[in-house]
Amino acid sequence: MNLPPSLKPDSSSTGLDPKVAGLLCYLGGFITGIIFLVIEKNSRFVRLHAVQSIVVSVALIVLNILFGFIPVIGWLLGLLLAPIGFILWIGLMLLTLQGKLNKLPVIGDWSEQQANKF
Secondary structure: OOOOOEOOOOOOOOOOOHHHHHHHHHHOOHHHHHHHHHHOOOOHHHHHHHHHHHHHHHHHHHHHHHHHOOOOHHHHHHHHHHHHHHHHHHHHHHHHHOOEOOOOOOHHHHHHHHHHOO
């Protein structure tokens, strides 16, 4: 089994444990992602998870909207997307709480680049 690399989270400017701050980035989807992206000044770990939370949340919302325009098959795909999104959300929060640098394929590297700009 190939586990994601651990990243010793750097201290957060929020006063929270960086692992907890990272988890909170995912808790409220893109809203908490934006909040932590704005208030976090020090922790690369928290900023990465904030950006990744925003991207994942927005992607799931856009897919749901697009699937809504496709008769029958889109509705079925939307039903499939809901549990997949929920499992992804829980998994990302748990891995982040463990201090894992869990960059998702495709969007993970881009999210890291964007997080480094803040």
